[in-house]
Amino acid sequence: EVQLVESGGGLVQPGGSLRLSCAGSGFSFSSYWMSWVRQAPGMGLEWVANIRQDGSEKYYVDSVKGRFTISRDNAKNSLYLQMDSLRAEDTAVYYCASGSVTDLDYWGQGTLVTVSS
C-alpha cells in the first residue's frame, strides 16, 4: 500500500523558516516525480513545486521562487520542502504527492503550516 506521511509543520513567525518532510513507503520512491501542493484554510488547491526522480529538474510556482527549495533523498525515500522568508499567505496545509511530472496519483494526509506573530 502506498503511504506518504508529511511532518515538520507548525507555527512560525513571519520571516522565519521551516523544513517539511514527506516519507514514502509501499512503492518505488525513486521512480516517481514528487510534488508539494498546498491548501490555505477554507480555500482551494495550489500547486507549489515538483522534482524529477533524480532531482535534476525542479519547478516552482512564482509565489515561492527564491524562498522555497524542494529536494529529495531517494536512499531515505524522503521528500523535503525548505521554506524560508515565510509570509502570512504561506499559511496552509501542505500535501506531498507522488506521480508523474504532472499527475498526482497518491497524496499524503498533509501537515499544517501557520505563519503568524
Next chain:
Amino acid sequence: DIQMTQSPSSLSASVGDRVTITCRASQSISKYLNWYQQKPGKAPKFLIYAASSLQSGVPSRFSGSGSGTDFTLTISSLQPEDFATYYCQQSYSSPYSFGQGTKLEIK
C-alpha cells in the same frame, strides 16, 4: 501562467442525479487536464487524467471530456459518497494550476 476556471462554484443535487461540472482554461491545453475529488478533512483523490481517462479503481459513473480550453466532468448517477469538492488541474505547463473547485452538496 494558465488560469483555470470552474463552474459552478457550488451545486446541489440528489442521489441518482446526473451532474456536470465545467472547467475552462485561459489558453488551449490540448487534453492535458486532470480531475480530483476532495472530501472534508481529507487529501484529494486522483480521478481522471488526460481529460477522459479514468484512474484505476475509479467507478465508471465518472467520466471526463473535452479538449482545447473547455472540459467537463460528469457523474452519471450520484451516489452518497460522491458529495465532495472537485478540482480540475491543467497538466500542460508549469505551474500546474488548479481550478477554484466545485462543491457538490446534497439537495
